[in-house]
Amino acid sequence: MSGGIESVDDFRLRARAWIKANLGPIQPFDASQNCENDEIEREAVARDRALQRQIWDGGFAGICFPPEYGGLGLTPAHQRAFNEELAGHEFPSRFTVPTFSPCAAVLLEFGTPEQKAAHIPAILKGDEFWVQMLSEPGGGSDVAGATTSAVRDGDDWIINGSKVWTSRAWWADWGLCLARTNWDVPKHQGLTVFALPLHQPGIEIHRIERLSGETEACQEFFTDVRVPDSDRLGPVDGGWTVGSRWMYFERIGHNSPYVTRPVGLTNPEAEGPSAISIARRAGRLDDPVARDLIGEDRTLEIATHALQNRIAQAAASGRGNVDGSAVDRLFRGIARVRRATIEYEIAGPQAAAWTEEEDHASGSTGMRYLMRQVSCIGGGTTEIARNVIAERVLGMPRELSGDKGVPFRDVPRGPKRA
Numbered sequence: 288m289s290g291g292i293e294s295v296d297d298f299r300l301r302a303r304a305w306i307k308a309n310l311g312p313i314q315p316f317d318a319s320q321n322c323e324n325d326e327i328e329r330e331a332v333a334r335d336r337a338l339q340r341q342i343w344d345g346g347f348a349g350i351c352f353p354p355e356y357g358g359l360g361l362t363p364a365h366q367r368a369f370n371e372e373l374a375g376h377e378f379p380s381r382f383t384v385p386t387f388s389p390c391a392a393v394l395l396e397f398g399t400p401e402q403k404a405a406h407i408p409a410i411l412k413g414d415e416f417w418v419q420m421l422s423e424p425g426g427g428s429d430v431a432g433a434t435t436s437a438v439r440d441g442d443d444w445i446i447n448g449s450k451v452w453t454s455r456a457w458w459a460d461w462g463l464c465l466a467r468t469n470w471d472v473p474k475h476q477g478l479t480v481f482a483l484p485l486h487q488p489g490i491e492i493h494r495i496e497r498l499s500g501e502t503e504a505c506q507e508f509f510t511d512v513r514v515p516d517s518d519r520l521g522p523v524d525g526g527w528t529v530g531s532r533w534m535y536f537e538r539i540g541h542n543s544p545y546v547t548r549p550v551g552l553t554n555p556e557a558e559g560p561s562a563i564s565i566a567r568r569a570g571r572l573d574d575p576v577a578r579d580l581i582g583e584d585r586t587l588e589i590a591t592h593a594l595q596n597r598i599a600q601a602a603a604s605g606r607g608n609v610d611g612s613a614v615d616r617l618f619r620g621i622a623r624v625r626r627a628t629i630e631y632e633i634a635g636p637q638a639a640a641w642t643e644e645e646d647h648a649s650g651s652t653g654m655r656y657l658m659r660q661v662s663c664i665g666g667g668t669t670e671i672a673r674n675v676i677a678e679r680v681l682g683m684p685r686e687l688s689g690d691k692g693v694p695f696r697d698v699p700r701g702p703k704r705a
């Protein structure tokens with residue numbers, strides 16, 4: 288102990304012993320989070336709740352969260368030590384993003400003491416999963432152009448509109464929702480953030496089937512949803528300030544100091560078959576073309592982790608430009624696309640046509656290739672990351688926008704989409 292805080296080394300030793308004694312090996316779905324059907328998904332959700340509760344009971348939940356809300360009040364270096372010790376072990380993967388980051392991080396920064404006391408311990412105990420409701424049918428990149436409206440009614444607000452692409456809303460508990468509260472000011476100045484219980488009258492949740500057959504993405508329709516003002520997060524019409532931090536935490540994702548997740552998923556098969564195992568299965572381990580591709584894949588993996596570590600350290604130390612996280616977001620997206628392409632190229636025809644029974648591994652390679660662009664879209668697109676880097680990191684001129692300074696009500700909009 289020094290200055291009343293346990294040293295990182297002592298904490299690491301304690302964490303190592305506890306993890307070894309209590310957590311089993313990492314499971315494939317810890318990383319992929321894709322379950323074959325709803326029943327298996329519900330079981331995985333229940334398992335993640337139990338795992339998070341186990342970490343809470345073991346005294347290792349909320350390492351960087353303040354003690355008054357159930358956390359340990361330790362430093363990002365302690366969280367990192369825990370995450371390093373967690374390598375190779377099972378973990379409550381569905382809590383990482385978006386529950387811990389950005390949602391809990393945003394609650395911590397902008398919530399009232401009552402809101403934090405109500406939700407942070409519940410999250411740390413595994414009782415509350417949160418989702419983020421930013422994107423709308425009219426567009427997700429222009430977050431400040433939200434048209435879901437919240438109108439004041441006494442001590443409540445009445446919400447109408449729709450959010451879309453909300454991952455996991457069908458089984459999660461609460462959501463952060465960005466809504467328009469003022470139409471007579473420019474778009475960034477008329478937004479407010481609310482916390483909503485997801486399963487209540489007035490919220491209809493529809494599942495969306497992706498190309499892969501997964502249905503974890505949802506669209507929510509709000510019809511006169513009544514939200515008490517006590518569930519408003521941050522000031523009325525001050526939602527952009529909250530939203531900017533929200534999107535920052537979204538961009539840093541797993542690198543957030545609030546996230547418990549193994550550093551480097553040491554069981555390669557947990558992230559899907561590795562390039563080497565794909566080459567082995569295709570009988571191409573000695574093929575010089577395949578070997579080149581394996582080298583490129585490994586280089587991208589190493590560079591991705593190195594960049595993530597650097598961004599995580601900068602985020603933890605408070606040094607550096609916060610928008611530098613967009614560099615990591617951009618690299619992660621394009622590297623994932625390239626790696627999915629490499630794996631597909633190595634696998635050859637068996638990744639293009641398969642039956643589930645015959646070769647699940649080849650199927651997952653083909654499916655990752657088919658879905659590769661997801662990594663450039665979810666969490667804000669790589670195009671928007673390029674804009675952020677250009678304007679806020681490199682200081683290049685801002686993109687021209689036709690709605691600057693225009694009351695949102697007067698901004699031309701396309702036809703309303705369902």
Ligand SMILES: Cc1cc2nc3c(=O)[nH]c(=O)nc-3n(C[C@H](O)[C@H](O)[C@H](O)COP(=O)(O)OP(=O)(O)OC[C@H]3O[C@@H](n4cnc5c(N)ncnc54)[C@H](O)[C@@H]3O)c2cc1C
Pocket residue numbers: 418419420421422423425426427428429451452453454661664665666667668669670671674686
């Ligand atoms: C796996 C996954 C999970 C997701 N989870 C969630 C979630 O939980 N919650 C949530 O709210 N949303 C979620 N999303 C939605 C995601 O945030 C949006 O899809 C994304 O922000 C893009 O919005 P859009 O699809 O409406 O595309 P649009 O905004 O319509 O953009 C279309 C294209 O135009 C480009 N573009 C738009 N504006 C610009 C610009 N100014 N400069 C350059 N290019 C531009 C975009 O990059 C994109 O290529 C998820 C998406 C995916 C794929």
